[in-house]
Amino acid sequence: MTIFVCMDDTDNLNSRGTGRLARAVAAELAKTYPVRGVTRHQLYVHPDIPYTSHNSCGVIHIIADGYQHLDEIFEIAREEMLNDFIEGSDPGLSVANHEQIKPSLIAYGKDAQSTVLTQEKARTLAKNLGIRLEGLGGTEDGVIGSMAGLGLALTSNDGRFLKIGTIRxxxxxxxAQTLLDAGIDDIYTTDGRRVTTGIIWNDENKSVKPCPVKDQVILFVEEVDGELKAVKRN
Structure with a gap:
């Protein structure tokens, strides 16, 4: 069973982004629970939606059973987020196991990528599904994206990994073999060819960003002038 911890709207223009905070919270949670990884999910960019730079949320994936750990996980994440609270941010936090994430929440997550949603809808959905959701400051608009991230993460077909294995x-x-040994399941070109050998080129100061695809960790690459370059997908 997987427990998902999702946070959104945790930053301002002068602070570290949600992805970095999600990795920090994941590191704290990993002291007690087995953390599989952290994913980033792109939400709707629209003039009516306040966001810092890209309007994305971060989801921590924890391998744990049942419901008994949910409150402790929530409290650990909540404390870390409050300790890092930045004025001007509007953070939201949610925690759910995969059994709580019903089709309605998956649909809500998809809607959040193309529609302006409201806190009321997020909070009503959380209440009806028995999911713990809380705004941790500011306008608390982060509850909207926090709920969306849960639905998107469960599909295992959205976003990209910010942390998985030792790729960072x-x-x-x-x-290619080094990346496969570090936690990537497969490497494919964007036109469908499987890659098992050769050099994968990436920015000198960056790690590759594989994607969740059908419960696997897949790195996409494209061939440019005879070289395979890592692709960063939303």
Whole structure:
């Protein structure tokens, strides 16, 4: 069973982004629980939606059983987020196991990528599904994206990994085999060819960003002038 911890609207223009905070919270949770990884999910960019730079949420994936751990996980994440609270941010936090994430929440997550949603809808959905959801400051608009991230993460077909295995330790160009050994399940070109050998080129100071696809960790690459370059997808 997987427990998902989702946070949104945690930053301002002068602070670290939601992704970095999600990784920090994941590191704290990993002291007690087995954390599989952290994913980023793109939400709707629209003039009526306040956001800092890209309007994305971060989801921590924890391997744990049942409902008994949900409150403790929530409290650990909540404390870390409150300790890092930035004036001008509007954070929201939610925690749910996969059994609580029903089709209505998956649909809500998809809607959040193309529609302006409201706090009321997010809070009503959380109440009806028995999901713990809380705004942690500011306008609390982060509850909207926080609920959306739960639905998107469960599909295992959205967003990209900010942390999985040891890939963050590998920056710049790497061999395909090194990346596969670090926690990536497969590498594919965007036109459908499987890659098992050769060099995968990436920015010198960046790690690759694989995607969740059908419960697997897939890195997409494209061939440019005879070289395979890592692709960063939303």
């Amino acid at each position: 330790e590998l920056v710049g160009p790497q061999t």
